Amino acid sequence: ACRALVVGWSRCCAPRLHSFRLPLLCPSGIKCGGVLSAPSGNFSSPNFPGPYPYETECTWLIVVAEGSSVLLSFSHFELEYHAACAYDYLQVYNGAARDRGNLLGTFCGRSPPPPFSSAWHVMAVVFRSDRHVAKRGFAAAYRKDACGGQLTGLSGEIASPRYPESYPNDAECRWSIGGPGAGPLTLVFADFQVEGGQGCGFDYVALFDGPAATAPLLGRYCGSTRPPRTVSSSPHLLVLFKSDFNIGGRGFKAHFYSAGECQEVFTTIKGNLSSPRYPSFYPNNLKCQWSIQLPPGYRVKVFFLELDLEGRSSLTGGCDYDHLSAFDGGSESGALLGRWCGRESPAPLTSHSNHLLLALHTDRNTARRGFSITYVGVVPMNVSCTRTDFHIQIPVQSLAQLERDRIYLGTPSCAAQVVGGNFKIHTRFDTCGTESQKRNNTSVIVSTLYIDFSAGVQEDIHQYELQCEPRRKEASVTLIAGPDPARLSQAENLLDAQQREGAATDTREIKSQDTSDIVFISICILAGLLMLIAVVGLVLL
Template structure:
């Protein structure tokens, strides 16, 4: 018998005896590749679904990692999902080789791990541990949401939570508070949120906040931000909710014309993101914006609203400015013209069903003229009105 054929048949026999994966619901636990610390089998596909109580998140930490290497992890790999693995929009990362993945924190109470090996080259594999995290963790997505324990219910006394937001090396982090209701006192010594421009409290101090006034938008100088929330032994409030965005999920566009697209386009966008594109031109300019491609999750069939994934455009530089439109599904937005020199485009996605996303083009100028039947009226970037 041909050796390669014999090896593949033998591998199939072994595979039929290998059990791996499953549903894990304990508050803490461990997973590892089959046979660890021995060599893992060929041709194996394992799937773990970790489910912890509602209101908690999953913190995953790798203790050992040694898989076959490939530049795009096409052979043996681990995939980590922020939720169920059937939705690629939940993918947090794909890993192989011998570089240990970072810690991961899910944004809700479910996390999935997939381990796959091909029929060539086996290594020792991996071991990892997980635990239920009521608050805090390490957030590595392009965008995400953090909130006080139990939000919007009253947070608990004696809470001590720390979130490290760690994005790609070429990015900075922007943090925006949507709601902020903490016990108030001079000096913020009782209940407070403290922010640091890096992963530890030894990094540059960005501020300490309490009471009912929302903190200003925070922009780091590095690719990491530490958020600390502490409460004392009495008097709770509703707490806070904030979102962050980074990398290709935040852009400030100042050229007279340009284009941009949803993260990962033409592949599907991630779930659980809130991305901002700010078009800021010189005073005296106006902006024309159009969307050649729009492919998002459809409207809610019950409410007929864009309740799931949507693109919104605001006539200014913040979400408090006038809303020009709100779209989802494959709706084709009309060409939009700003009243001033700024537009804000916001992509919001939920935790289910991702699509390709969108592409957008814009052009700035100070006078509307008719020059092209294809695009209709748009601005001449060089012609100025008097």
């Protein structure tokens, strides 16, 4: 175990603090890195202001009281320059070291890093030098910001002073969250207990839709009821906390994240979505939701192009850390369709309604590339066949925006008819572009169903391949073109158990479909009888 934190190690082992491991590499005799837990302090590269040693790696973990943030500034900075900082460099992390989801920046050369304010009470600084070219290095200072600060990360956490202990009297804290390039901000309170009172005139938390208190007021809160989830209309949000001269409380704890890439609603028939910053590492401490809302009658089919999240827990085997979940409907209270983590390759999934919600939850440690997903609205249809006919039935409400002639089998002359509340196509195998093929040594009848969503000059025609095995009277339907076929599996059978069950329960439809089979069998029997009579007649002659 490593007890000393600032000693001369040839290769420093990695001490742990609050589950954070510090990777340290220090030449013998060099004081390098450590845990800095005082309210303020200074640190510098080894040998500063002399040249730093070669092949050195140092990590400083700055930990201040929970509810505070770390303010970091540099008074001197001179490292070997490289356009990509590939040789000697300094990295600043908004949290635990080596966690790319929290990386605030990588720096080298002679331009000092800007001042930083952490999004929570932990900040890490990593310095690395290679075996060539040494400069004077850097000198830095940090201090605990009792409360408030300028927070520019995509996500982070804020808390009242001394949280979860009682906050001090006569406190005033301002957190200005966001900056250029960020999207709208979402703020969620995990805990809240502030002195109450009519009109919140004593202690309170006020939220402003902008960087200053002159911006529109989004809400003013006190008491023990958690404020609702708040979303700004701009990339800036100001949180103001004030306490008066007596009576306190536990205070509050909240987390924020940029909603630009993290909270989206999709209403188009097809689309793509991915985790924030994909294919780079996603930020930590996220709670993102993507809601897919299609017209009534549709179902949502999701295809996973890539999934790379933090892995499963070694203790429980579950996705206890970063995970992606899918819910049937518009909220996380809906039926869970799946939950994934690590580098899994989920099979495509289909919702049971026209709404599907995807939710990404990440913790404050360990980030990966994230995920990329494409989806398509699947038209629910019942397809069946006999030995001579195809029968297709699609609810009108699924394609309410289309005329019947935009739905056809093989050629436009074989358009659907509207019967009751359904588009129906009933056609024999020798019409509508139907052809016989041999697949896997089995004779099948194949045709193509076209659904034309084109608008103006923009062509958008979805194609479904219909296949029938006449001897077994089994039909299947496969999406073969429409929502970027190169990215979708062309072998996805879109008939699920629910559709098959629905087709099986429509007994009247089945009787009408089997009429042609009865006629076919009757003709065969009659031909056999006539042949038998002819043979008997020849024998008698």
